[in-house]
Amino acid sequence: MDTWGFAKGHGTRNDFVLLKDRTGSAPLEPEQVRFLCDRHGGIGADGVIRAIKAAHVPGWDGDPDLWFMDYRNADGSLAEMCGNGLRVFGRFLMEEDLVDSKDLVIATRAGLRGVRELPDGRMCAHMGAVRVGPEPISVVHAGRRYPATVVDVGNPHAVVLLPEAVELDGLDLSDAPLLDRAVFPQGANVEFVRVDGERELSMRVHERGSGETLSCGTGVVAAAAAHAETLGGPDGHCAVTVPGGRLEVTLDDGRAELIGPAVIIARGEVLVPDPRTR
Numbered sequence: 001m002d003t004w005g006f007a008k009g010h011g012t013r014n015d016f017v018l019l020k021d022r023t024g025s026a027p028l029e030p031e032q033v034r035f036l037c038d039r040h041g042g043i044g045a046d047g048v049i050r051a052i053k054a055a056h057v058p059g060w061d062g063d064p065d066l067w068f069m070d071y072r073n074a075d076g077s078l079a080e081m082c083g084n085g086l087r088v089f090g091r092f093l094m095e096e097d098l099v100d101s102k103d104l105v106i107a108t109r110a111g112l113r114g115v116r117e118l119p120d121g122r123m124c125a126h127m128g129a130v131r132v133g134p135e136p137i138s139v140v141h142a143g144r145r146y147p148a149t150v151v152d153v154g155n156p157h158a159v160v161l162l163p164e165a166v167e168l169d170g171l172d173l174s175d176a177p178l179l180d181r182a183v184f185p186q187g188a189n190v191e192f193v194r195v196d197g198e199r200e201l202s203m204r205v206h207e208r209g210s211g212e213t214l215s216c217g218t219g220v221v222a223a224a225a226a227h228a229e230t231l232g233g234p235d236g237h238c239a240v241t242v243p244g245g246r247l248e249v250t251l252d253d254g255r256a257e258l259i260g261p262a263v264i265i266a267r268g269e270v271l272v273p274d275p276r277t278r
């Protein structure tokens, strides 16, 4: 067993265990991530975020002094980006005094991203380029086929704009929707969206690697981008209500900003099984 210091935080109740490992001293094994995310046998979270100095990230060829957001899904899989996680990561770095600014550049597997604290206390994440795929696709959920839109937010998404006859709240998202593996060889996050108004959406999500979560920042951006396309795209602003709260998205010239809360709710120590002694 190893004793690790951790923090717990969330953004619209998409929750994360946060670890500080400046030099990336030991590999973070998938089974350790699954343990940390286990809501009964571990701490419980939708994902784990490890803070590593970019100089110690194999393959990183940018500024070595940046903090790298090493994001993992609850099943232990890697993901390129995490929008709620980026805001919570920024809050974590600020509260741990690991940075001396409230406006940060962060290294991620999807490249450079930004996050800054707003005067009202919310965090604004610069989410980079958002690409809406032209090819029409479909997903199958509960035996029904839905048209969907491919959206790349650094990580893959399939966005379903629900027909009016389908109740968003009535969907059972306990099983993963079926995707075309030719389109999504690495899987994808699947968003189900109700259009409440030209600038108002409601959304639920089945996340790749974590199942249904109460919020998904990149998913909210993907939903806003898919919706903007139906209005003639690609720019616009909208508010998105998710089960965990409310987020705001601004799309400008194919790049997105995501605004919402980010809080650290606990710090502590956790006894992590060493996979080598299993």
Ligand SMILES: N[C@H](CCC[C@H](N)C(=O)O)C(=O)O
Binding pocket: 014, 047, 073, 078, 079, 080, 081, 082, 083, 084, 085, 155, 156, 189, 207, 208, 209, 210, 215, 216, 217, 218, 219
């Ligand atoms: N499950 C996602 C990563 C986390 C995304 C979500 N938590 C967010 O806030 O963007 C994936 O495998 O691409």
